[in-house]
Amino acid sequence: MKEKTIKIATAYGILKIGDTDLDVSVLDNGDRVITHSAVFRTLGREPRGNARIDQIPAFMDEKNLQSSISSDLQCLIKRVPYNKE
Structure with missing residues (x-):
């Protein structure tokens, strides 16, 4: 089994x-990420931790948004767990 x-x-x-x-943060592999809480704050919402739809970030998991999320966008948006240095 591959270790994460x-x-x-x-x-x-x-x-x-x-x-x-x-x-925003830059990870040790060079990836640039926007924090989960920053997106919620920008949208004027309180952050919440768990997404209701697998592989869709919590800020995009509302049912009324699903028809607007293309498969191309789904490939680009993913949750990246990381730790602070």
């Missing part, structure tokens, strides 16, 4: 888009 390795965040910053500041 947890990535480590090695850098942190703010991504400014218009009037919105998003908390």
Whole structure:
């Protein structure tokens, strides 16, 4: 069985888009991620931990959004577990 390795965040910053500041991190493999709580905060919602639909981030799992999420978008959006350095 393949072991799942947890990535480590090695850098942190703010991504400014218009009037919105998003908390972002760079992982030890070079991947850049936007934090879960930053997306919820930007949408004006309280963060919640568990997605109701497997492999769909919690901020995108509302039933009324599902018809707008293409298979191409599903391939790009994924939850990436990581630890702070």
